[in-house]
Amino acid sequence: MSKRKGLLLLLGLLLAVILCNTKVHANTEPKSFTIQYNGINITRYENYVVIYTYDKRTSDNKSGANQWGYEVSVDKDGIVVEMGVNVTFAPDGFIVSVHGQENINKIRDNVNIGDEVTYDTNTKTITFTFSILGSIRNLEKEIISLRNTKIELDLGAYDVDIEAINNDLNTLNNRYNELKQLGEEIKSLPIGSSERNAKLAVAEQKYAEAMSLLDEVSLKMIVPLKLEARGIWHRANVFNSEISLDKLRSNIEEFKSAGINQIYVETLWWGHSIGQSDLVDYHPNVRYSYGEYPDYLTAFIDLAHKAGIEVHAWTETFFHNQNHNHYPKWLKNNPSWLNLDFYGRYMQTGKGTEDGFVFIDPANEEVRQFLINYYVELANKFDLDGIQLDYIRYPAESSLETSSGYTPVAMNKFMERYNLSGDLKQLLIEEKSQGKKELYQKWCEFRAEQVTIFVEEVVKAIREVKPDMKISIAVGPDYQHALKDLMQDWKTWVEKGWIDIIAPMAYTFDTDYVKTVVNSMNDISNGLTYNYTGIGAYMEGPTLLYTNQILISRAADGLGSVIFASQNLLGKEEMKTALSKGLNKITAISPNADLDKILDAMFTYIIDKANRIYITKGLMTEEQKGALTEEFTRIKNMKMHNAGDYYLIQQEITKLNNNIHQYVRSVGAQRIKEDLYALIDNIDLKITRYLINYGYWDPTTGERPDPLTIEYPVIDVPVDENEEDKPGKNYDTLLYIIIGVASLGIIGTSVFVFMRRKR
Structure with a gap:
């Protein structure tokens, strides 16, 4: 997998380190905090503030504190150079590491990159002083870093706008x-003088513009x-933003402009459905008219598909109400379906965060059948492009x-299995x-069973009704924790092959923890699965x-991400800019899309880069x-009806990748190899x-069996009589029927071509 991404992602990571929000102080002279x-080089306990010195750094150049805090890295000159959950040491510098929400908020609200830092061992205090002069010194380092990265991007023939970057860097340098x-x-001016204060105000404004x-x-x-x-996860009609078809269309256009290509729309929540159902009440939040569409979900799917966006039904499987808000009728009629806690209460x-939640009983076969009937109805x-199971678990527990x-x-089943008698709770x-x-x-x-x-x-x-339906799970990111505290054995589900897409909810301020989740x-x-990381915006x-x-x-080989949630994107210009101008600056194709669409998108993109860059x-x-375009056309015209066809296409792309130097040289070959490796990996997953x-x-x-040794079903279907034979297409039956047209004296020919197609 590393072959297909390599340096391009590492470069992106280098850039991300310097991206930070800048706070500009209104006062003119330095502001101190x-x-x-609590100590130096000691264990950071709850609500502690600890200083870690460079000589005590860990092997990975960090403090060694866990991810449940916040840190500031200070260089040898006493200037803040990095802030985050687990920062790295600057050479001969030190790290201020804090725990506890109050301490974390103080640091985030009062400390900036470029601040001057001192600490007093007698009073055990750390002082952060906002210094425009220190911030200016730090800006120089960041510009140098950007210039070095720009050189690597240019020499590496990466798909970035070098001319625009050069212009911006020149402006930034000025x-x-x-x-x-x-x-x-x-x-050179006296502290407190009006002239100094005026120049400080100008400097702070110019610094904010530069940042x-x-x-x-x-x-x-x-x-x-x-x-x-x-x-992105999306709640229907969030903030009443979709009370009409036009408003719904506007939101979908906003998703598209941000580069979103998958929407997990909350379909079953609070025990109600956003699509008309014979089993579940229609959700009160979407009881509006959506033009010619019968319901919200039908409208949403059609509009999103027209925008080129997949739609997955995000469903809350065993969680169905909170504090009796829109309590579902089907649950009122079936009180025995409620999940009860240790004290016999149905409400958590x-x-x-789960206070007031109402869950239903996974051990009840009537409950399971009811839900299955709903999911089959959805399919x-x-x-839909997919169905996602969320809250596919018991309520969280710690004791x-x-x-x-x-x-x-549930208790009767359990007692019978283990031949127990008496009261289970008492036992x-x-x-x-x-x-x-x-x-x-x-x-x-x-x-858990x-x-x-x-x-x-x-x-x-x-x-049974939709073999191609992509089934995904939104799960606790730590498998052991999910199994122990949620009764959620998602590792087994994946290993058995039941799941197409995993979306672990890696909600954290700690970027290192995200990497841990993706690796796990x-x-x-x-x-066995498409792996998309849940991001807790x-x-x-x-x-x-x-x-x-x-x-x-x-960088850790996640195949994508899912942002939670849409209310942190819709109407949020800063987030939309970060996506549309950065990560999502080009339109992407979803890895779980159909193979023909993926081949077309990837081959078109490679040729586009050939024109613009190579x-x-x-x-x-x-x-x-x-010549490369001809190879791409030949591969796109190959059959792609079953896993055997996919395998043959994969082999052709592998051959092309091995001989790519015939078409492009040097770093251009490496860039195309990265794209083709991505395709090869994707096809392997599709097989x-x-x-x-x-x-x-x-x-x-x-x-896994050899896909070429399997006999796939054959269904004969007619092909357009005007369709020309394409390279790589095998026709199983070819019939020529000659029809005489007496009035014209012309013999017409109709061709019916029958192909092997997958069921």
């Missing part, structure tokens, strides 16, 4: 020189990917007392009093923090471009998913 610290001159003038331009040029340097999932109590009735699932149905209490947890562990395993049974059942039911997801899936950190997280996900740089001739979804392979039984 002081915070008490502004830096003005600021530098202004800084010298400020230093804004720096962010712009940094976004321009991010190398885009053509094959990438760019998803004292559970933090049959709506032109016996916070656990749930204590319904008569669990007695066991805990003895310092044991064997029975509780079995109870946890039993409940109930969720897994449902996943198997619902996937099978959907596949890739290890678990082992090539709802946490409302700096916009470019999430740009950085998406870049890190790319030929201009003398890396390719017009003749070589023409895997086809074999699993159509029942040709169970990944738990052994290695």
Whole structure:
């Protein structure tokens, strides 16, 4: 996988480090902020502030503190050079590491890149002083870094606008020189003088303008990917922004302009459906007229598809209400379906973010069948690209007392399985009093099994009506935690091949944690699924923090990302700019799109870059471009009806990749290889998913079979009589029917061509 991305992503990551929000102080003289610290080079406990020195750095050049805090990196001159969850040491510098929301907020609100920092070991205080002069010095370092990166991008023939970047860098350098001159003038003036204060105000304004331009040029340097999932979770009619067809269309256009190519629209929530259903009430939030469309979901799907955006039905499987807000009728009529906690309550109590939540019982077969019927209805009735299972779990728990699932149905099943008698809750209490947890562990395993049974059942039911439906899961990013605290055994679901797409919810301020999540997801899936990283923009950190997280996900071989949620994009100019001018500056094709669309998009993009970059740089001739175009056309015209066809296409692309130096030289060849490697990997995943979804392979039984050894179904379908034979197309039957036309004396010929097609 590293062959297909390599340096282009690492360059993007280098850029993301310098992207930061800049706060400009209104006062003229330096503003100081002081915070008490607990010690130097000690363990950072809860609500601690700790200084870590360079000589105590870890092997990866960090403080060694966990991700549940915030840090400031200070260089040897006492200037803040980096801020984040886990920063790196500047040579011979130190790190200020804080824990606790109050301390974190103080640092974020009062400290800037470029501030001067001192600490007093007697009073155990750290003082941060906003200094426009220090900020100007730091700006010079960032401009140098940008220029070095620009050189690498240019020499590497990457798809960025070098001319625009050069212009911006020249402008930025001029502004830096003005600021530098202004800084010298400020230093020569008496502190507190009106002239000094006036020049300080001018310097701060010019510095803010320079930093804004720096962010712009940094976004321009991010190398885009053509094959990438760019998803977003969307609540229907969020903030009443979709009360008409025109307003709904406007939101979808806004998604498109930001480069979004997948929308996970909240379809089943609060026990209601945003599409008309025979089983579930229509959601009150979307009871408006949507023109010629019968309901919100039908309108949303059609408009999104016309905009080139996939639509996946995001569903909250076992969570169906909160605090009786629009309590669903079907649940009122079936109170025995409710999931009960340890104290017999159906509403989660004292559970933090889940307080007031109402779940239904995964162990109840009536519940499972009801949900299966709804999912089959969704698959049959709506032109969806996928269905996503969220809240596919029990309520979160951290102890016996916070656990749930204590319904008569579930407890009776469990007691019968283990031949137990008496009251299950009393048995669990007695066991805990003895310092044991064997029975509780079995109870946890039993409940996780109930969720897994449902996943198997619902996937099978959907596949029977729509084998190509992409089934995704939004899950806890830490598999062990998800299994232990949520009864969510998603690792097993993936290993059994039931899932097409994993979207772990990596919601954090810590970019390193995102990398950990992606690596874990890739290890678990082992090539069985499309892996798209959930990005928690709802946490409302700096916009470019999430740009950085998406870049890190790319570098770790995530195939895309899904942003939570749309309310952090719609109407948010800063977020839209970060996407449309940076990560999503070109239109991307979704990795789970049909192969013919992916080939067309990728081949067209490569030839486009040939015209704009490779030929201009003398890396390719017009003749070589023409020959490469012919190869692309030949491959696009090959059959692509089943996994065997996919495999043959993959082999042809591999051959082309191995001989790419015949068409382009030097770094141009490396750039095209990266694109072709992405295609090769994508086709391999498509082969895997086809074999699993159509029942040709169970990944738990052994290695994937050779797709060329499988006999696929044949359905004969007529082909347009005007269609010319295409290279690589095999016709199984060819019939010529000659019809005499007496009145004209002309013999007409109609050709009916029958092809092998997959079922």
